[in-house]
Amino acid sequence: xxxxxxxxxxxxxxxxxxxxxxxxxxxxFDYLKKPKSAKALAAKLDIDLRATTILLDALTALEFLxxxxxxxxxxxxxxxxxxxxxxxxxxxxxxxxxxxLWKNWSxxxxxxxxxxxxxSAHNHNSFIRAMHNLSVLKVKDVIDCIDLSxxxxxxxxxxxxxxYTIELAKRGIETTLFDRPETIAIAKEFVNKSRRKNIKYIExxxxxxxxxxxxxxxxxxxxxxxYSVKECMGLIRKVKKALNKNGKIAIQEFIxxxxxASPLDGAMFSVNMLxxxxxxxxxxVKEMDLWLKKCGLTDISITNVNEAVVxxxxxxxxxxxx
Numbered sequence: 001x002x003x004x005x006x007x008x009x010x011x012x013x014x015x016x017x018x019x020x021x022x023x024x025x026x027x028x029f030d031y032l033k034k035p036k037s038a039k040a041l042a043a044k045l046d047i048d049l050r051a052t053t054i055l056l057d058a059l060t061a062l063e064f065l066x067x068x069x070x071x072x073x074x075x076x077x078x079x080x081x082x083x084x085x086x087x088x089x090x091x092x093x094x095x096x097x098x099x100x101l102w103k104n105w106s107x108x109x110x111x112x113x114x115x116x117x118x119x120s121a122h123n124h125n126s127f128i129r130a131m132h133n134l135s136v137l138k139v140k141d142v143i144d145c146i147d148l149s150x151x152x153x154x155x156x157x158x159x160x161x162x163x164y165t166i167e168l169a170k171r172g173i174e175t176t177l178f179d180r181p182e183t184i185a186i187a188k189e190f191v192n193k194s195r196r197k198n199i200k201y202i203e204x205x206x207x208x209x210x211x212x213x214x215x216x217x218x219x220x221x222x223x224x225x226x227y228s229v230k231e232c233m234g235l236i237r238k239v240k241k242a243l244n245k246n247g248k249i250a251i252q253e254f255i256x257x258x259x260x261a262s263p264l265d266g267a268m269f270s271v272n273m274l275x276x277x278x279x280x281x282x283x284x285v286k287e288m289d290l291w292l293k294k295c296g297l298t299d300i301s302i303t304n305v306n307e308a309v310v311x312x313x314x315x316x317x318x319x320x321x322x
Contacts, residue, residue, distance in 0.1 A: 019058045021099040024092050028055075029083040032065065035072035089136060093129035100126065104275050117276050128161050128186045131222070135163035138306035143167045145303040145310040146217070146250045154217040157206055157239065162187035162199070164221055169196040176200045178211055206235060213242040221252040224288070225269070228279035232288075236295045243315050249297060251311045255304065256282035265307065285309055 023029065026045055036044075042052040056073045059065045064079045075084065082091040100121045107118030143164065151173055156165040159177040165187070168175045177187055181203045191199050202212055207227075218239040224232045239249060256266035266282045273280035285302055288311055292300055297313035304310075 016062060017098070017102070019055065019062065020064070020095060021102065023055065023059055023064070024083065024095040025099065027085070028059070029064070029075055029079045029092075030085055032073055032075050033080070033084060035068060035070075035074040037070075037072050041073070091133045093126050094133040096123065096126040097130035101272065101275070105272075108271075108275060111275060117274070117278060119276060124182060125186065128183055132161035132163050132190060135161070135221075138308070139163050139167045141305050142221075142252055142308070142310055143171070145301075145305055146219075146312055147248070147301075148173065148217070150246070151216040151248065153215050153244075154219060155202075155211060155215045155239075155242065157211065157218060157220045157235070158223040159187065159219075159221075162190050164219060165199055166191060166194045166196055168217075168219070169194075169198045172198075173217070174198050174200070176202055176212060176215070178202045178204065178206060180205065206238070207231060211238060211242050214244060215242055215247060216244050217248045217250065218243060219250050219252075222254070224251070224253055225273055225282055226277050226280040229283075229287070229291075231279070232283070233291050233295065236291055236297075240295055240297070240315060245315070247315045249292070249313050249315070251288060251292075252308050253288065253311075254282050255307060255309050256284055258284050258286055260284070285311065 026047070028041070028045075031041055031044055038053040038056050039049055041056070042049045045052070056065060057067070060067045060073065063076055064083065065073045066076055067073050081087055081089055083095075084090065085092055100123050103121035104118050107120060111118055148171060153174045153176075154168050155176045155178055156162070156168065157178050159165045159179050160183060162177050165175050165177040175198065177184065177191075177199060178201075179187065184201050184203055188201075204210070220235070220239070223235070227235070236249065243249070254266050254269050255263060256270065257263070260270070260282075261267050270281040273282070289300055289302070292311065292313045296316070298316050299312075299314040301312045302309060303312075
């Protein structure tokens, strides 16, 4: 019986996702910090009363809302912490990004025929802000995995919203955020809010543009899974040339076991990269460890943290590529 229940849960999972996506798009949780009736919310949002009531009841069943004896709805503690836009742990942007992915994943049948991604929908703003939603939950734990002794300068490659850049800067490190111009424009909002002054920017594409030099640390977070093995190793070699003597590289990626089929999140994220990239997938620790060694880096440490893996390596005097 448990097998058929599991099958039904997987089969119907799209419905739960869609209810959450729609509620997030309407900013329902921002309006339900205090109890409101379905009629009051429908009037506030200028939407249909019957539809509003059914949506709110579904959100209650999913434990995002509570419903009182007067048929008024209010956020649960979970919604208050993660789904209200004013919360420091807000996750609404990653939910919006997931809504975009919903449209792209709908092309999976055709992708299996062609091997080509389906990028029919894209919202760069929600994507970059989504990366902040995810990173803010683990940024301190991830940076704690890195030996920062002797690190005075760092570069955050493909730094996105700058969440890790800001954390490195908070620890007294002169940090450069490297990313595309449209991404840096968003990152500057988060940096300005942090009031950090020891942050610089380089705009460009790290696959083709110069990244500067004189760094004690290069941080490469959630970048490799979008690229081929050849491109990943090319980036490591480029970064190596930009490091000072005894410089360090730190890599953060999603966890996937050697069998490429577990954990479930890793296997599913490889499907996400099939849908959204030309050559990307999740890479195993063994693969990334080999890349670093081939590029002449040593003292490799591996730490699992918050459903991710962090590999740290050091550039030695003898750095011969294989």
